[in-house]
Amino acid sequence: MSEILVDVKNLSKEYKRGGETLIVLDDLNLEIPKQDFLALMGPSGSGKSTLLNLIGGLDTPSSGSVSINGERIDQMNSKQLSNWRAGNVGFIFQFYNLLPVLTAQKNIELPLLLTNLSSSERKKHVETALSIVGLSDRSGHKPSELSGGQQQRVAIARALVSDPDILVCDEPTGDLDRNTATDILNLLKSLNEDHGKTILMVTHDPAAADSAKRSLHLDKGKLTT
Amino acid sequence: MKYWIIILAALKRKKWRTGLTISSLVIAFLLFGLLRSVAVIFTEDVDLSGDDRLVVASKYSIIDSMPISYLQRIKGIEGVEIVAHQDWFGGTYIDRANFFPKWPVPPKEFLDIYEEFKISDQHKEAFISTRTGMIAGQKIIDRFGWKIGDRIPIIGDIYFLNDGTNLWEFDLVGTFIDSENPGNEDQVFLNYKYFDEAREEMRRGVVGNFIVKLSDKNDGPRVAKEIDAMFANSMDETKTSTEKAYQQMFASQIGDIGFIMNAILAAVFFTILLVTGNTMSQSIRERTSELAVFKTIGFSDMTVMNLVLIESLVLCIIGALLGLGITALMMPALSEMVSVSLGEISLDVSVILSGLGIAIITAFISGFPPALGAMRLKVVDALKKD
Ligand SMILES: Nc1ncnc2c1ncn2[C@@H]1O[C@H](COP(=O)(O)OP(=O)(O)O)[C@@H](O)[C@H]1O
Ligand SMILES: [Mg+2]
Numbered sequence A: 001m002s003e004i005l006v007d008v009k010n011l012s013k014e015y016k017r018g019g020e021t022l023i024v025l026d027d028l029n030l031e032i033p034k035q036d037f038l039a040l041m042g043p044s045g046s047g048k049s050t051l052l053n054l055i056g057g058l059d060t061p062s063s064g065s066v067s068i069n070g071e072r073i074d075q076m077n078s079k080q081l082s083n084w085r086a087g088n089v090g091f092i093f094q095f096y097n098l099l100p101v102l103t104a105q106k107n108i109e110l111p112l113l114l115t116n117l118s119s120s121e122r123k124k125h126v127e128t129a130l131s132i133v134g135l136s137d138r139s140g141h142k143p144s145e146l147s148g149g150q151q152q153r154v155a156i157a158r159a160l161v162s163d164p165d166i167l168v169c170d171e172p173t174g175d176l177d178r179n180t181a182t183d184i185l186n187l188l189k190s191l192n193e194d195h196g197k198t199i200l201m202v203t204h205d206p207a208a209a210d211s212a213k214r215s216l217h218l219d220k221g222k223l224t225t
Numbered sequence B: 001m002k003y004w005i006i007i008l009a010a011l012k013r014k015k016w017r018t019g020l021t022i023s024s025l026v027i028a029f030l031l032f033g034l035l036r037s038v039a040v041i042f043t044e045d046v047d048l049s050g051d052d053r054l055v056v057a058s059k060y061s062i063i064d065s066m067p068i069s070y071l072q073r074i075k076g077i078e079g080v081e082i083v084a085h086q087d088w089f090g091g092t093y094i095d096r097a098n099f100f101p102k103w104p105v106p107p108k109e110f111l112d113i114y115e116e117f118k119i120s121d122q123h124k125e126a127f128i129s130t131r132t133g134m135i136a137g138q139k140i141i142d143r144f145g146w147k148i149g150d151r152i153p154i155i156g157d158i159y160f161l162n163d164g165t166n167l168w169e170f171d172l173v174g175t176f177i178d179s180e181n182p183g184n185e186d187q188v189f190l191n192y193k194y195f196d197e198a199r200e201e202m203r204r205g206v207v208g209n210f211i212v213k214l215s216d217k218n219d220g221p222r223v224a225k226e227i228d229a230m231f232a233n234s235m236d237e238t239k240t241s242t243e244k245a246y247q248q249m250f251a252s253q254i255g256d257i258g259f260i261m262n263a264i265l266a267a268v269f270f271t272i273l274l275v276t277g278n279t280m281s282q283s284i285r286e287r288t289s290e291l292a293v294f295k296t297i298g299f300s301d302m303t304v305m306n307l308v309l310i311e312s313l314v315l316c317i318i319g320a321l322l323g324l325g326i327t328a329l330m331m332p333a334l335s336e337m338v339s340v341s342l343g344e345i346s347l348d349v350s351v352i353l354s355g356l357g358i359a360i361i362t363a364f365i366s367g368f369p370p371a372l373g374a375m376r377l378k379v380v381d382a383l384k385k386d
Helices: A050-057 A078-088 A104-113 A119-132 A148-160 A178-195 A208-209 B004-013 B013-042 B070-075 B107-113 B121-129 B139-144 B193-199 B217-230 B245-288 B288-296 B300-343 B348-378
Strands: A004-017 A020-033 A037-041 A063-068 A087-093 A166-170 A198-200 A215-218 A221-224 B052-060 B080-086 B102-105 B134-136 B150-153 B169-177 B189-191 B209-214 B238-242
Touching: A004 A198, A020 A050, A020 A198, A020 A221, A037 A050, A037 A078, A037 A178, A037 A208, A050 A063, A050 A166, A050 A198, A078 A087, A078 B300, A087 A148, A104 A148, A104 B004, A119 A221, A148 A178, A166 A178, A178 A198, A178 A208, A178 B169, A208 B209, B004 B245, B004 B300, B013 B245, B013 B300, B013 B348, B052 B217, B052 B245, B070 B080, B070 B209, B070 B217, B080 B102, B080 B107, B102 B107, B102 B193, B107 B121, B107 B189, B107 B209, B121 B134, B121 B169, B134 B139, B139 B169, B189 B193, B209 B217, B217 B238, B238 B245, B245 B288, B245 B300, B245 B348, B288 B300, B300 B348
Parallel strands: A037 A198, A037 A215, A087 A166, A166 A198, B102 B189, B134 B169
Antiparallel strands: A004 A020, A004 A063, A215 A221, B052 B209, B052 B238, B080 B209, B134 B189, B150 B169
16 A cells, blocks of 8 residues: 555646746655545646646656656656556546547547457457446447536546556546536545555545545645645 | 547548548549540550651641642652552441541552551452442441441531432441551541542542652651642642651640640649648647547557548548549440540549559648647647637
8 A cells, every 4th residue: 555656756847938937846746655546636727737747647847757656757758658658547637538429438449449459358348447437338329428427437437448557637527517526536436446546636626635535735836735 | 450440430520521522532533534534545546657658738737638639740759659548538327426537548559558457358359349348447347246248327527429418328348457556446448439429529539638658768858858849839738747747746736635634633633632631630620639638548649640641541542432433434425425536435544543643642742731730739738728
């Protein structure tokens, strides 16, 4: 339980705009142990998404290091990062970004196209992911035939299907009503507790943060408890 | 290929737009197939023979004629071995779609000059001795199922019989082949003597061209000069050139048609490039967040770029295949339509191959800018708004 999965050291991220430098993350340190469920809160524009993207390998820091499972992803080039993301991290966003013409099943299968799995093996993985998110009976539906909560479940299944250690979620319930949001949070909780996923979740909703094991606040480039 | 589903999903996203783009591609490739097939005719069978033959034509226009009496005077020039002549008969066999050239010629002299037309002695003899005789190339015989002894009706349009009617009848007395240029088998030759005697009195005694066979082809320039000098100040001045040069003159006029066709095609494909390019850019712009998702879940920049290029390629190849396919289906009907003026046409393999080549080039040119944009797309920027 105390083994460190995410190790962020002296991480800074700044943007240069015209002559000004905007420091979004300032010499930040963060350790996330395996099977943690960490909620990240903070005012809008505080850099939550930026931190999440750096940990998920979608972005590279200005300085400092990000190690996941001992791998320095801050030193990888874009191609290496793509590869790394495919096998090690699942993303869940506020908007589900499913391909509208594909069924739930095909949407979930997309990450597996990058693997060497045969089509029957891919199908098995997809079925497992569908059953974890409770949508086995909706596998043939297109996104337009699903509710917002169901679409987010499909997106979660897509994030899960390649069996990554860590899930990064950027306001996963931001677009959902209270009840549906609770369902999704319960799903995330079960992924954390029953399936051993380490979860890093950005939210501005204190109720959502309560589902997590712990929460941190990001403000003015610094993390506080 | 397992990525196929992604390409298909992209094309199916806006079915109407994909359909319209493919339709314009189909029309462009249909035009391409038709025009190129017609253009092929203009470039084939241009040089038929050696340059020991001269063609004497009227100086000012190829449709003007010259008196038959020139024949004896040309024959008298040193170095001239045989003189024949030919006229463009025009005319229709049953239906205008049955077009083939029909030439009144002096049988013996003509066949002596055109040794490449293989004809049996028996048939040649019959042609010479039958006043209303006709010989036809093997292709014509096969096309209409004619048999020796058949009486072939031709409706005259340029030439009428002296009584004012226009139903000509000729007796098929022989056939010839030209194995080197089977295209030459697509014509018939008529006995000039009968043609001249039967046509309207007013128009008798003239011919379209003289064909001069030289004993030595090195004499060409001198003989040509002497012929033209001989008739220099007459009513019907002449212009003598080698058969090759004469055909080249036709070819160069036809070359202009080829140029015009190519210009039309270039315009068509420029438009197609814009249409396809626009479709691709628009489609990629709309799918920015989808592309970002692909990158998020681990597709590399290169893979995403290739997916966009393949999407463009699929679009263009489908358009080309459908367009060329429809061309192939239309070809028999088109061939019949243009055969009156051009002879038969068909969809050449070279046309299909160059069509596919153009499809690939179009795909890459129009797909490259959006593909590059997709490659450079940064996930963090793309997912920011929404
Ligand atoms: N590509 C960028 N260029 C310039 N500034 C950026 C860029 N991305 C983010 N920012 C800025 O960084 C800050 C943090 O953004 P973000 O991490 O999205 O905040 P949060 O998710 O906490 O709302 C914001 O002020 C934002 O304007
Ligand atoms: Mg954010």
